[in-house]
Amino acid sequence: MTNGMKLVLFGAEVLTVLCALIATFHPNVLYGAIALLITFLGVAVMYVFAGADFLAGAQVIVYVGGVTILILFAIMLTQWLYQMKLRDVGTKLLAPILIGAGLFYVLAKALLDINPKFLSDNAEPAQKFLMTPKTALLGEALLGSYLLPFEAITILLLGALVGAVWIARPR
């Protein structure tokens, strides 16, 4: 990576973390949702730098164009939004710490398991891997070696869709 690219990546990382913090701690839930939107965009930039081109596009279209809009929709149907201060006053500590630590362990383990060949910036296999288009590989993997989990997920999603229509049907 050139220094300019490193600078862009660093900027995206800082923006992502900052907006994630705002999304977590801002008392106004609407601003939290907008910060979340920018976090999603920042994550998409990181996917680009990780060589996951298709995933970056999917991140934008699904999370920015879909999920954030639904969150904003739900928020805008809330009354007295600006007077409302959202603060978690309960002393729920154990469960969040356990879940957070577990998630951290999984992510750290996944990161440490990466082939060391890919870790240095200018290593040739890493560069080559970054520049390969991933869409075709992803498609072959999903409809080849991972066909069963893929089909299981589609059935789950179809079930969720049918269930949503059933709940929302006119009575």
Add this chain to the structure above:
Amino acid sequence: MNQSAAFAHTLQSWTSQLPILSAFPLWAWAAISALGVIFLLALPFGGLATYVERKIAADIQDRIGPNRVGPIGIFQFAADAVKMLAKEDFVPPGGDRFLFNLAPLFVVVGALAAFAALPLGKHLVGADLNIGIFYIISVTTLIAPGLLLGSWGSQNKWSLLGGLRAAAQIVSYEIPVALAILPVILISGTLQVGSIVEQQGWGVGDYHFWNIIHNPFTIISFFLLFIGGLAETNRIPFDLPEAESELVSGFNTEFSGMRFGLYALGEFVDVFVMSAVLTTVYLGGWQLPFFNIDQWVIPLPTGIVALVHFTVFMTKTLLLVFVVMWLRWTLPRLRVDQLMGLCWKGMVPLALINVTGTALWMWIFKGQSLMQLLAKAFGG
């Protein structure tokens, strides 16, 4: 891998012999080409489109239309721009100033960002990304949060209703739009826009022709994509977010001056992007029918080929833009329930049938187009 060279590379190779310009690094050319596309193509298009739209409206309604500023009123858009810049930038007192100011930027950024991957010619692609067409449809979704946040920041019930309608409409119609592009991706096996255009061919020799007549399903998909694009860009008959007769002016009711100008510009640029996507995936992009300028009897210099490509691409795109404007003065507006019914009960099932049908066609006829089959049947 790349058949079509990116803009910046083209500029760099053209200027490699010149004294000062050859010292410019690639990123400088990339920045120059980005600014060039925005200021020489997108923004003038947005300005001229407002004038052309009014002239077309006038012609259809048997009026004269703008005719005072310059010959046949051609400088009307410049006068409008000056008026908008000079107007007070008003924020409604009860509104949310931050969101109100932020929202138009989302719309403009979403529409302009798509230009990075639009193939204006073989040597005129900002960045021929591996996921080109997917990038275009995903980056234009930034428009939806822009409309929603601006309407919320206005603190006005008409604005909010318009914004909610816009968001619901754009999110819903994203699905038929994506499904209507999918048959082309099945045919060409790539998301790269340059490659999609090149594979459509000239119609001579091997009878590769535009995707619109590749098979019966792609003809339907073309119209689905056009209708879905109309809905995504909030154009009549799908202009419910603005709906003058019910919502004053919808999501942009409270906007004035250049912020309103940015919304209007974003809308027109988005119409251009949608027409350009249709041209790219279904109408052969920069290619002339039955005439291959790249392999002419005399090899032409790259500059002339690029100019011809650009002209062909713009002609096809602007014809589609004209149809969009024509429709505006022809069709009445839909109701909300009709809009959602059309999307979920009409277009989505039809688009799914098209995707399946194209996949079956590719499997049965080994990827040959209708024209190739006919040519084979009649011994062509």
